Amino acid sequence: MILFISDIHFGRAGAATERLHEQELVACLRACETAVEGLYLVGDVFDAYIEYRHLVPKGFVRFQALLAEWTGRGVPVTYLVGNHDPWHRDYFASELGVRVVFDALHEPLFGRNVYMAHGDGLAPADRLQRRLRPILRHPVPVRLYRTLLPGDLGLGLARWVKNRFGHQQVSEETITGLREHARRILATTPAELVILGHSHHPEQVRWPEGDYLNLGSWRDERTFGLLDERGPRLMRWNGTCPVAFNPRPSR
Structure with missing residues (x-):
């Protein structure tokens, strides 16, 4: 099976809350690991992330250690950056073995053509993100920000x-x-399946053209996506094991 998780937003609250937040995510991934064949982190893993040439934000090493362990034994992990965490360099790739992707991704998975993106700037109503996205991902302002502001101040x-x-x-x-x-x-x-995040509104829709899965927010509702030979579905971590999630009615 393939797992898809978005909108974790590590670092949003205080240390004790974030440690519990991390422990629950690691427990969920451990509960799935005997059957997992791949993991996709679909943006906003961190609430704010800026990687410098020799510095990375501290914290969440248990989660990162799990990623390194999985990639080390051949489980592919892909990280599609979101609007909160686009400023990666090479740390996740070189140290953890994670593929980092900065745009939408088309991937063949379980016999389906899958389109994935975080979702920021894709909706016409998301005007602020549509304006900010090209600026925040352009190499010139990103380089200036990193160069002019030291690590502590910049982050x-x-x-x-x-x-x-x-x-x-x-x-x-x-x-x-x-x-x-x-x-x-x-x-x-x-594409036969579209997977997005960003909205924090988990939903699953089937049309004649194919399936749409919005992963919701791990932080808000502990929801995530799963794809296997039975098809795509939404899941939720109940504190003990993953269970099927019944999405709220679409608005």
Whole structure:
């Protein structure tokens, strides 16, 4: 089986809360590991992440150790960056063996053509993200930010901005826009399954063109996606084991 998790937002709260948050995610992944054949982290793993040439944000080493363990034994792990964590360099690739992807990804999985993206900037109503995305991912402003601000100041400023402006509830228009984007992808590309995050609204929709899975938010509801020979489905970690998740009615 293949696992898909998004919107973990490590680092949003205090140390004790984040340690529990990490422990639950590691426990969930451990519960699945005997059958897992791949893991996709579909953006916003961290609430704010800036990697410098010789420095990376501290914390969450238990989670990172699990990733290194899995890739070390041949389980592929892919990390699609989101709007909260786009400033990666080579740490996850070189130290943890994780493939880091900065745009949408098409992948053949379990006999299906799968399209994956975090989802920021894809909905017409997500105007701020549509404007910020090309700036935050352009190499020139990213390099200037890293060069002009030392590590503590640069990461501290990023966390302040995220805490001040980055936690607004995603609008119903964005949720609808992501759903419409998924259907367009299914109708106009070879994709048979679209997997997105970003909206924090878990849902699963089946159309004649194919399937849409929004992973919701691990942080909010402990939801994630699973794909195997039976097809895609939403799951939830109940603190002991993964169970099927019944999505809320689509808005």
